[in-house]
Amino acid sequence: MKFVSVFWLILLMAILWGCQPTATASLPVQVEVMAVATAVPPTPTSQPTNQPAPALPTAVPTTTPSPTPAATATPTITPTATPIGPCDQRDPGDDLLAFVTLTYGLNRDFQPADLVPLSDYFGNDVTLGYPTEVRQIIIEPLIQMIDAMHAAGLEPLIASGYRSYSQQAIAWDKWNREYPERAAIISSPPGHSEHQLGTTLDFRSPELEEIVGEEGIEFHTYFYKTSEGIWLLENAHKYGFTLSYSREAFDVTGFYYEPWHYRYVGVELATELYESGNFLAQYLLDTRSLPCVP
Numbered sequence: 001m002k003f004v005s006v007f008w009l010i011l012l013m014a015i016l017w018g019c020q021p022t023a024t025a026s027l028p029v030q031v032e033v034m035a036v037a038t039a040v041p042p043t044p045t046s047q048p049t050n051q052p053a054p055a056l057p058t059a060v061p062t063t064t065p066s067p068t069p070a071a072t073a074t075p076t077i078t079p080t081a082t083p084i085g086p087c088d089q090r091d092p093g094d095d096l097l098a099f100v101t102l103t104y105g106l107n108r109d110f111q112p113a114d115l116v117p118l119s120d121y122f123g124n125d126v127t128l129g130y131p132t133e134v135r136q137i138i139i140e141p142l143i144q145m146i147d148a149m150h151a152a153g154l155e156p157l158i159a160s161g162y163r164s165y166s167q168q169a170i171a172w173d174k175w176n177r178e179y180p181e182r183a184a185i186i187s188s189p190p191g192h193s194e195h196q197l198g199t200t201l202d203f204r205s206p207e208l209e210e211i212v213g214e215e216g217i218e219f220h221t222y223f224y225k226t227s228e229g230i231w232l233l234e235n236a237h238k239y240g241f242t243l244s245y246s247r248e249a250f251d252v253t254g255f256y257y258e259p260w261h262y263r264y265v266g267v268e269l270a271t272e273l274y275e276s277g278n279f280l281a282q283y284l285l286d287t288r289s290l291p292c293v294p
């Protein structure tokens, strides 16, 4: 019996002993789990608090790609802007809508390719016998307009058409010499005249002398009071011509009101400008990129 008791005692102890390592072994695991569990919570605890904040920076990088496409879009515009060179090297080619002002000028050598003499199409009663040239492209609409004016009993005179850079320089000198106080009103410096484009005309009226009360006067703001001036203002757009230097145009063009100065831009645009009350320079400024570096 004593042996049996001792045996059971040893057996019990052996079991207990055998269990202990198992318990000890499982303990570290528990501690580890605990440690992990303890370690994890703080991190999430601090992270959730910060997460909304990091979430923003994460959203910003997401937005950052947008600026990148935007930056990619800018170069797309840049090519249009890149070819812009100095205005004194500018050649607008046959562009009917070349933007020419006191600020944005033309190359001194620029000359339209399709110039023709007005005298091939009109008599001296219109050309005054001057050797005026214009671009071929405006001949047909000009014939129609002059015919319509004649039909209305008017006597339109064309005093000026294409002027080369050097012709404009001579005119500019002449006006500055003869009318220093009016030169800037009735003329423009070479390279800055729409007349160099070959699509622009200066009209005169036989009524001007009487209206102004000055013999031999060629250009005067009172042209707008003449029958020809009134007709042109109301009808020129139907033939594609527009008044370049309206009273409102000064701030944009740098040129004063010139009621006798019409430029061909095509019927569609001329009509749009007429109906909206807008003028060419403002339209070009709003719809086109700047043509050159002054």
Ligand SMILES: [Zn+2]
Binding pocket: 160, 195, 200, 201, 202, 258, 260, 261, 262
């Ligand atoms: Zn003119």
